[in-house]
Structures are given as C-alpha cells and as structure tokens.
Amino acid sequence: MTKPKLVYFDAPVSRGEECRLALHLAGVDFEDVRIKRDAWPALKPTTPFGAVPVLEMPGRAPLAQTNAILVLIGRQHALHPKDDFEAARHEAMMCHVEDLRAAVTPSMRMTDEAAKKAAREQLASAYLPTWADGVERQIGEGPFFGGAALNVVDLKLHLAVRWFASGNVDHIPSTIFAGFPKLTRLHDAVRDDARVKSWYARA
Numbered sequence: 181m182t183k184p185k186l187v188y189f190d191a192p193v194s195r196g197e198e199c200r201l202a203l204h205l206a207g208v209d210f211e212d213v214r215i216k217r218d219a220w221p222a223l224k225p226t227t228p229f230g231a232v233p234v235l236e237m238p239g240r241a242p243l244a245q246t247n248a249i250l251v252l253i254g255r256q257h258a259l260h261p262k263d264d265f266e267a268a269r270h271e272a273m274m275c276h277v278e279d280l281r282a283a284v285t286p287s288m289r290m291t292d293e294a295a296k297k298a299a300r301e302q303l304a305s306a307y308l309p310t311w312a313d314g315v316e317r318q319i320g321e322g323p324f325f326g327g328a329a330l331n332v333v334d335l336k337l338h339l340a341v342r343w344f345a346s347g348n349v350d351h352i353p354s355t356i357f358a359g360f361p362k363l364t365r366l367h368d369a370v371r372d373d374a375r376v377k378s379w380y381a382r383a
C-alpha cells in the first residue's frame with residue numbers, strides 16, 4: 181500500500197463521508213474504497229471492530245472508530261485545535277453527534293411502521309430539539325464551531341444536519357433544525373466551503 185485507504189459503504193453519507201471530506205480537505209491523496217452491501221458480510225469480521233469506516237495508512241494497523249480517524253486527520257493537517265482544552269471541547273461535540281446517531285439508529289431497524297412512526301415522532305418532539313439546543317449553546321461567533329476556521333467537528337455537524345435536511349428520515353420534518361440559527365449557519369458554511377464544493381464537483 182502506497183497511499184492511505186478509506187473503506188466505507190458506497191454512499192455519500194454519515195461517518196464514512198465525514199472521513200472522506202476530512203481527507204479531501206486535508207489534501208491527502210487517498211484510495212476511496214467503496215464496499216458494496218453484498219460484499220460486507222465477508223469483510224465485516226476482518227475489520228477491527230466489525231464496522232466501517234476504517235482508515236488504512238501505509239505501515240500502520242487499520243484504524244477504526246470515526247472520531248479517532250477524524251481527530252488523527254485533523255491533528256496531522258491543521259483541521260483540529262492545537263490547544264488541548266479546545267480540542268477536547270471539539271471532541272465532546274463529536275461524541276454528541278455519535279449520541280444522536282445512537283438515538284436514531286434503533287428506529288431505522290424497526291419493521292413495524294406504526295412503532296417506527298411513534299419512535300420518530302418522539303425523537304422529533306423531544307430528543308432532537310434538545311440535542312440541537314446543546315449544539316447551539318456551544319457555538320460562538322461562528323460561522324464554524326471554533327470560530328472562523330473549519331475543523332473536523334464541523335464536517336461531523338454538517339453531515340448530521342444534512343441527514344435530516346435531506347427529508348429522507350421518515351416522520352421527522354426536514355426543517356427539524358431550522359430554528360437553530362448557529363447550527364444552520366455552520367451547516368451552510370461547510371456546504372459553501374470551496375474545498376467541500378470541489379469534493380462534490382469531482383467527476
């Protein structure tokens with residue numbers, strides 16, 4: 181292996197897309213390995229924890245856990261704070277995004293449509309606004325989480341907002357985070373970043 185390899189499913193979403201964007205913003209030439217769903221069962225036991233994304237760096241053991249991958253890329257390429265406390269504040273927010281995924285994921289596995297609708301409506305009325313309020317109160321002057329510079333935490337928050345804004349999460353309004361101006365501004369600032377645009381403009 182001569183260059184880093186990022187392994188994830190073939191979709192521009194969630195944890196894998198956070199890592200791809202981080203590598204792209206960092207200017208890292210990496211192999212973007214996209215697994216087909218039918219290939220996953222055979223691959224799963226070969227990964228460190230039975231999940232993706234996995235980052236493989238030349239001469240290193242495969243690295244799993246999205247936040248660890250993001251912090252590594254961030255530290256190596258000035259996309260994560262140098263100050264220890266500010267870095268920990270960013271990492272806490274990255275954990276907050278993972279908490280959001282953990283709260284929503286059970287409803288994605290529900291096959292009973294009525295139970296799924298009830299779970300999603302409960303998320304929309306209570307958990308999600310409280311989650312977003314916790315983010316909103318931690319963003320300062322912006323537009324990004326730590327101020328003027330885009331860091332890996334911003335990619336994570338952007339992907340979280342984009343997930344719901346897509347309208348693809350049944351029974352949760354696509355406008356669920358519209359009442360949170362700082363979070364919305366952060367989402368838009370990441371979307372409008374020239375490096376992010378160039379990732380989506382590639383052939």
Ligand SMILES: N[C@@H](CCC(=O)N[C@@H](CS)C(=O)NCC(=O)O)C(=O)O
Binds near residue numbers: 194196224231232246
């Ligand atoms: N805590 C892990 C969770 C990873 C995870 O659950 N990844 C999902 C895709 S977003 C996955 O691999 N799902 C397939 C499976 O668990 O079999 C992380 O943050 O990377």
